[in-house]
Amino acid sequence: MNQELIPNLKLTHYRIVSKIGAGGMGEVYRARDTRLDREVAIKVLPADFANDPDRLKRFEQEARATSALNHPNILTVYDIGTHEGAPFIVAELLDGEELRAQLEEGAIAPKKVIEYARQIADGFAAAHEKGIVHRDLKPENLFITKDGRVKILDFGLAKLKPPKLTGGVDSEGETMKPLTNPGVVMGTVGYMSPEQVRGAEVDHRSDFFQLRHDSV
Numbered sequence: 001m002n003q004e005l006i007p008n009l010k011l012t013h014y015r016i017v018s019k020i021g022a023g024g025m026g027e028v029y030r031a032r033d034t035r036l037d038r039e040v041a042i043k044v045l046p047a048d049f050a051n052d053p054d055r056l057k058r059f060e061q062e063a064r065a066t067s068a069l070n071h072p073n074i075l076t077v078y079d080i081g082t083h084e085g086a087p088f089i090v091a092e093l094l095d096g097e098e099l100r101a102q103l104e105e106g107a108i109a110p111k112k113v114i115e116y117a118r119q120i121a122d123g124f125a126a127a128h129e130k131g132i133v134h135r136d137l138k139p140e141n142l143f144i145t146k147d148g149r150v151k152i153l154d155f156g157l158a159k160l161k162p163p164k165l166t167g168g169v170d171s172e173g174e175t176m177k178p179l180t181n182p183g184v185v186m187g188t189v190g191y192m193s194p195e196q197v198r199g200a201e202v203d204h205r206s207d208f209f210q211l212r213h214d215s216v
Helices: 047-051 053-067 099-104 110-129 194-198 204-215
Strands: 014-023 026-033 038-044 077-083 086-092 096-098 142-145 150-152
Touching (some): 014 038, 053 077, 110 150
Antiparallel strands (some): 014 026, 077 086
């Protein structure tokens, strides 16, 4: 478990301002980029990454690939680094709420659902053109900004989740097998495509299956 970062702590040239939240894949902080004088969001991943060189290497590869995705419906990644062995991702700071929060308030108007789905599909199309598959689309990974723009979060992080016992389900409903074994299962129960459940190879069609699930 990571030690919570305190305000004014510096991670290279990023100064921590406050904690925004936490989830299964780390803690998120508001921070200040002292070089470019702008606010950013920093996601600090679990410290046990430092004990797994293969996983750390995959993190760096996924972060580089995601940073190349320049699209208005995908969270922009600015930088990566490490703090006391724990990798972190620096991204644009968003103002709004997760789709999950809107769903908890009640049904979303059909017109808005269609607009959200269109934006998500646009973001996926840009990622898939570069060979990047999300694998874990769910309301928690969709952020709605104050001006109604959908941002897809956590591209690539599904591949980095820690190994569990085969077929096991963790506290967030996520199922997975060891990442180094063939037939890897990764995703969130209730949102996975049939090929994910079987541990078969996934491609862009898996993302669109999950999009359809989120839209109905």
